[in-house]
Amino acid sequence: MLDRNLIRQNPDLVRVGSKRKGVDAPVDEFLSIDTSWRTATHEWESTQAEMNRVSKSIGALMGQGKKGEAEEAKARAAELKAKVGTQEERAKQLEAQLREIELRFPNLPHESVPDGMRPEENVTVREWGDRPTFAEPPRQHFDIALEHRLIDFERAAKISGSGFAVYTGLGAKLHRALIQFMLDHQVQVNGYDEVYPPSLVLSSSLVGTGNLPKFEEDLYSTKDDLYLIPTAEVPVTNLYRDEIFDGTDLPIKHCAFTPCFRREAGAAGKDTRGILRTHQFEKVELVKYVLPEESYNELELLVVDAESVLQALGLHYRVVLLCAGDMGEKGCKCYDLEVYAPGEDRYLEVSSCTNFEAYQARRANIRFRRGPGEKPEFVHVLNGSGLAVPRLLVALLETFRLSDSGDIVIPEPLRPYMGIGLLTRPK
């Protein structure tokens, strides 16, 4: 959702920004309905004001015992009531139209975001580390996982169907170690406050983050009005729905570990082997609520916080600034972190760090006050993964498997959690 005043006062800005995202925003339609709605609302409220006045006078007249006059006023009020009814209906209908139109507006890309529609037009802003080299062609993660008995794909399919993994033995432990390490790292090194939210949320929470009504087919639902979360962004962003922060408390930074559930309805046949794309995966998420004037600076810091995990693990990666047409509808500016997976010989997205500005805050009604007596303003909300576990695991297995022995070296920061420094290949 955009600020209505922005569309009214600066329609061209909205047209141009939307076009950069490849969306033909209904600006003219909005402006026309908006004008009608405001006129209708004004008429409706005027009649209502008169009715309220008459109603109030009845009470006074009754009090003074002027029964006759009170009866006259009652008749007058009844007339006005009928008028209010039709005017209200028209105003409400126009407002509903306006809301429907409003939801078709994408968030506008920031000026620093490059033009483009396709992934190839994204811009790599920096790389870290070197591509690892191997004596023999590096193996792919599902082979390594089988070799070390870290993941049982067959039994996963038996119990849950395709697109799931059962982590076994040291695989399960490594999975858990990554989560523990990332949480501790974000809390202790980067100063995030940990929360553990529910994995089932009401539909109203999904509307707050913009997943509903548009992306219903991506979500798992239940018989109740509860949905499985596609990302911790949903419960964590909604923590403060309808609340007003004290401006001096900002920024507020949360990290959260949750499982994430996605139907991947549009991705059938893509990345079907292994754990590159599964219906359930685990992730540590970072969410920040910040002052509007700080949000772009905070975005850079968010990226650095997410990157620091990859650096600590010693994994080669790149930071990609997404072009306007590839970042999705909700964001203003988005950096992807892509870790290099040698066996796949490609870069895997393990984090999307996005500044939504006030887009989500407006939908979820999350505000702050600069000082006593000041009007509440919408906060800017940012989030990014820090990081997604399965793809990180892929990069880790493929990067640290020694060609000669087949053993896997555990990166130093994970050793306290694993209790060992090397996964030796079972015979």
Added chain:
RNA sequence: GGAGGGGUGGCAGAGUGGUCGAUUGCGACGGUCUUGAAAACCGUUAGGGGGCAACUCCUCAUGGGUUCGAAUCCCAUCCCCUCCGCCA
């Protein structure tokens, strides 16, 4: 699951059909007094929509209804608390 009780402003807590968007207390903010502070005293203090503005409309959990008029009456839904049962 059964039986009761309840959801009002930052918090506490009045208000059972008519100047109630709401008495009061606490907190917060501003001021007087003071060298400074405390105390005392005075004042301010919900959110949102529309309008350049005057102003106006909506909101007392949510959605309907009754009425000229609803925080107040009726219906439904949600949430919270207490007791009993059940399960950990």
